[in-house]
Amino acid sequence: MKTKNNLFAVLFFFIGLAAFAQTARIKGVILDENNQPVEDVDVSYKNTSTTSNENGFYILTVPANQKITIVFSHLANKSSSLDIELKPNEDFEFNPVLSKKVEMIGTVEIYDNRKRVEGITNIAPRDIKLIPGANAGVENLLKTLPGVNSNSELSTQYAVRGGNYDENLVYVNEIEVYRPFLIRSGQQEGLSFTNTDMIQNVDFSAGGFQAKYGDKLSSVLDITYRRPKSFGASLEASFLGGSLMVETASKNQKWAAITGVRYRDNSLFVNSQETETNFRPTFADVQTYVTYNPNNKWEWSFLGNISQNKYNYEPLTRQTNFGTIDDPKALLVFYQGQEKDQYDTYFGALKTTLKASEDFTLKFIASAYHTQEQEYFDIKADYSFGELDTNIGSGNLGNIVYTQEIGSQLNHARNDLDALIVNAEVKGFHNINENKIEWGFKYTREDIRDRIVEWEVIDSAGFSLNPPIIDLPIRDQPYNPYTGPLVPYQNVRALNYTKIDRLSGYVQWSKKSMLGSHDVWYNFGVRAHNWQVSGDDIDGKNQTTFSPRAQFAIKPDWESDMVFRLSGGLYHQPPFYRELRGADGLVNPDVKAQQSIHVVLSNDYSFKMWERPFKLVTEAYYKSMSDVNTYTLDNVRIRYSANNDAKAYATGFDARLNGEFVPGTESWFSFGYMKTEENINDRGYIARPTDQRLKFGILFQDYVKNIPNLKLYLNLVYNTGLPGGSPSYADPYVYQSRLRDYRRADVGFSYVFTEKNETRPDGHWLKKFKDLSLGLEIFNLFNNQNAITNTWVRDVYTKVQYGIPNYMTTRVFNIKLTARL
Template identity: 70%
Template sequence: MYGVILDENRQPVEGVNIYYADIEGTIRTVSDRTGFYRIELPVNRKVIVWFEHISFRLSSVENISLQANDKFEFNLLMVSGYQEITGVVIESDTGKRRVEGLTAISPDVIRNIPGANAGVENIIKLLGGNSNNELSTQYAVRGGNYDENLVYVEDVEIYRPFLIRSGQQEGLSFTNTAMVENVDFSAGGFQARFGDKLSSVLDITYRRPVRFGAALEASFLGGSLTAEGVSKNGKWNAITGVRYRDNSLLVNSQETQTNFRPTFADIQTMVNFNPNEKWELSFLGNISQNKYHYQPLSRQTNFGTVDDPIALQIVYDGQEKDEYETYFGAVKSTYKVSDNFTLKVIGSVYHTQEQEHFDILAQYALGEVDTNIGSDTFGDIRFARGVGSQLNHARNNLDALIVNGEVKGLHNIKKNQVEWGFKYTREDIRDRLVEWEVIDSAGFSLNPPRIDLPVNDQPYNPYFGPLVPYQNVRATNFVEINRFSGYAQWSRRAKLGTADIFMNAGVRAHQWVVSTRGANGNSQVTFSPRVQFSIKPAWEKDMLFRLSGGFYHQPPFYRELRDSLGIVRPNVKAQQSIHIVLANDYSFKLWNRPFRLVSEAYYKKLDDVNTYTLENVRIRYRANNDAVAYAYGLDVRMNGEFVPGAESWLSFGYMRTEENLNDRGYIARPTDQRLKFGVLFQDYVPNIPSLRLYLNLVYNTGLPGGSPSYADPYQYQLRLNDYRRADAGFSYVFVDGKKQYPQGHWLSKFRELALGLEIFNLFNNQNAITNTWVRDVYTKTQYGIPNYLTTRVFSLKLNVRI
């Protein structure tokens, strides 16, 4: 149990005695100068917690009953009069999440985890998500792709940019870590109250300030500044964050020498108004501007064997200028009609303007490397096996406006809980694609694959066919989509003999119509019934079993409607998944400290699958629903205090996912990542407890991504090498919640002050995200040259909170 204690003027109260009486004695703690307190409570029995201060009258909270590993926040306003809060039965959010299959992630863990893209998404890759790209915030969950994950912030669905093709272009994710209060994550089998996606749900709640505060974070990769406060009458509170990021440090560590000038910045604010105890009105706004300017200069990649070393040398000309501007605003009204009925009305608008403009000429030479150490040309190509060039051009522009209106209700009827909701969405997208690629090898133009053209085997025989680009995409789309969706679900806690049980059943419905200037699609409707059942036997061991599943549908979003040639297919069907999850949740003590072990086995049967190719983070769909697929696997994770006072996580996963395209047989899907292993470990030096270590280890087996993007997947089932990465953070903590300084000391002004060193890719592993394919003219062999991600990088980091 923890929280903040304030007086009638909303000022923190220091020195409040917080205690409860137990059969083993009285357990006490004291609030610090910020009014913050934390106290450990016994599990599975009701206690009374008292708040005592010489300047205020006694206060208490009765009937607090928590389960193992539960965390309950209680913020108290102390007044000059006897205040006893009686008859309050506390059902912790952690216990509720446990039976619903949601994983709660501590904001402190999120802030401390090291990584090239530190934040909420970074730790999700340890829990149920997979990723082989540290430059990307995107994640795939249990065989799905990046477009199959729901993200909510304050009950509002969040969207990602449309034109992003590379992780280094993404900049900032929507979620501002410094503003986060609660993070819940489900890797599958989630309830009907969540939306229509196939894979996962990330549900984020922002903090409601109770006092003035500010936080600063700065590093060589950028920084953020967050400020929060509350009005004198306590009815208004607000929190605002400004962020800036520059990926130059990471990108300049790659093999390609560049002039790289990125600017990723955003401002985000949440304002809450509480006119009375029953009503809260909130506004959440975000403005983001990402400018990605990229001018490659040269590259050399060495590969081959010791006996036959080969190198690819490339000289570039041209540049890329991408810009992504997004504007987001949402208003939410929460009204407590009665003690048993809560009503929410939500409206949101999302507007994005994106451009992707580039002209890049790459002239390459592929050949044998001079390995003579004494040679003036050591390391250079001495004999060229292949020469050629590649010209890429794009003038892609997109403007999208998405408007949502939603009503939600929650009813508590004795031991039953009924939830319902209705939502209208209008999507208006204007999109122009002009993109082509020309390739020549030894001066001869290459024809595109899979096209009815005469065979071009120059220079051996003359070619009389037409000269066409290797790839050519031209399309202009004006698309309007109107959607109506809704859900209703019922939940109940009960007893089955001596065991506690939890039941949930619900259904979602979704209707949509896609309209284009050329044609209007058919009206389509889906129904998605879902159920959950959890049982906690009355055993000495704190163990819970959970079975969940149902029919999950994903009506196509705009990118899923657009085929590989950029043409919108308005009648693309919703992908359907029959999803079953069987889980065991075991809470126990090890070394007299709390731990939790969660095991989940899952199976998905997918129909009307919209197959796709994946290159870096760019997804191109075939938009024809001509495949079936399946996924199954096992996820095991354990978290607890391996070191006293520091939470760490271990995770292991096995997965297999395959698809069958037009009855040609089952092959691996682009996200078929068989094994993964992740560790988030926190430690400190025993003799110097202020010196702390944060270690983030990831091992994933290779994805099917080594073949050319145009290749027939039934002929090319190549995989990238395994992904291995270790990020470490070393931090010296001058001030935190456990250390106190006397008034007048220069450190007494800070709630937190830490200075650290981060080492990304600690062991300098070479991880590849794609391959560049180059032809050898003499042997007619194609070589796949890995496109490596970042190497070892050092950065300093400063954290300040007041």
């Protein structure tokens, strides 16, 4: 009780300190001579500064009761200054107009030193909206970065430097967000949580991140939604669906809200696949972000999201041709039945920030995530597998002429999951002289109810196949009668009521100083995580991990603008529910946290070429992993062994060159080499499911010189093939084949009607729009056949199992209209 009273005393002390703080705030919108907002204006007073956002809005906290000079400076405009004296807690609005400089200067990109030393990649929101992709959004651009891989254009999930889809942290406004649990394929997945229309800033770290970020092994995606300063709206419509965004703010800037509605229909992509279906998957969500500033010390915000994914699937037929020119083969399947899946998610978060003083900020975050998911299907597949007729003069061209296998399989599932996750978190930020101290504590409660009823029956040549892992009599009909029981080839049945209580926290120290004439940055921190799993008939042991992490960066006093960075530490990933559930559907409450010793060495080189800014970032990394929870990967569904029976490693090299290859636009070229292997029960190292050796990515923007309204956007990715997996219950050490290389190019053409809108006379109808454009998108431009997984079919004569690739989408055309007020 005494400790609790002390905490209240400290809190009241800081609130009292805020009430008597002698500061004021100046804010407004910065315009140019054409009354257009000016972005990235530096607004400063002595050592305190801020920058204007894309709407020209700025807020700066300044001392009260003294005369000060505020300077407004911008690379493309003349500087301006203001002499002013404000009262305590006064909000003063000032809207300066900056005039153009006489001299001409090119587009200049300013790199934030903080992000450079932390190894963070910043992605411009404008690029996110413009770059084409089958699942356009933040994740679409991430997949062009080195070290980030995905072989499914219908999925927003991604793997980073040998990790899997569950090893990535995602934050929106410092609030951790979650994905549905039962998703098995990108076709079911629907919309990403992140609404592109609401984004202000996107930061991404592929490893070596600080202790303030949570307990995952691979990456951090840190997204900030913007706070509107005036009314605005945007609309997007295409053959794939549409979105609508509305933003507004009160006159005194105390209230602001931004709301987005999205709808997506993936029929255009599904109809391009080799499986003929009656299928119309639809996805929709509503998302809102509301902020309230009662004064210059407090800020309150609410982030909410409701989404629904419906997946109604009725496959008809499929023919897959594969093999070689000398030995062509084909799989022909006729389907009966259907699949009906639905994923409903509800998310809400309340966040409040108290700026107690210039050197201390306190934040409190409370959030809740509720998901209700169902996965129902009964699908019977009758298949024939054999040699393909490739004789051009034959009447059976393209048909199976010699059948090696005839069989059928029936898949059944009645899976239901209901999960509620609640979080409460407090964070503190201190500036003490030149030292920055950050700390935080978080409590999480996960309550999960899960029913699994899933089985598969395989019939080969009229005889039901027994599972290979069960000791049953040998079946050699028709020579001898079979007297054993009839059992499904796969059979998973479980009912789990699971609760997980977590306490986590961190503290970290950062400092910038000088080492001789060189700038240096230090960061050291440690995280702790305690958890316990409980539920019906399970009582897991209490487990705790500690994760020390550090970063060191130096910017030499050289003529070349370079930053060298060394970072890493001990990273843990305490198991989430999906990692606790084994292949048999049962929960193992004592699964340990996976552990990784991660080291990253990087160089950041900024330079000019053709009188334009460029940056080259290179990184070498190594991960040594222990207590690994092995898994199988089927499309985007991950099934864990729910034990810690392996060790693994990942090592690689990444490089990215970005800059203005075309004046006024940003493009980049990425390269990555990575090798990751695992050793299960000391049997030797084999490739992990995410062992994708080589990666090339290109994001390129251009425009037609004689028609500047016409823009070009190219998104190109090449990945070497992933391991092809293994049949159910099979030994992964026996199946080490790889899928074919992944090659994909998406291109977009956009005609911008509002180009050079400032030259049009007042009253012109286009003046009402900040952006109005019509675009044509071509997905999978070169019509490459990319495989996501293998379907395994047994040859009844040779008993050989063939891995038959499941191909993704072919070439697809889309038309898109975009309007922004």
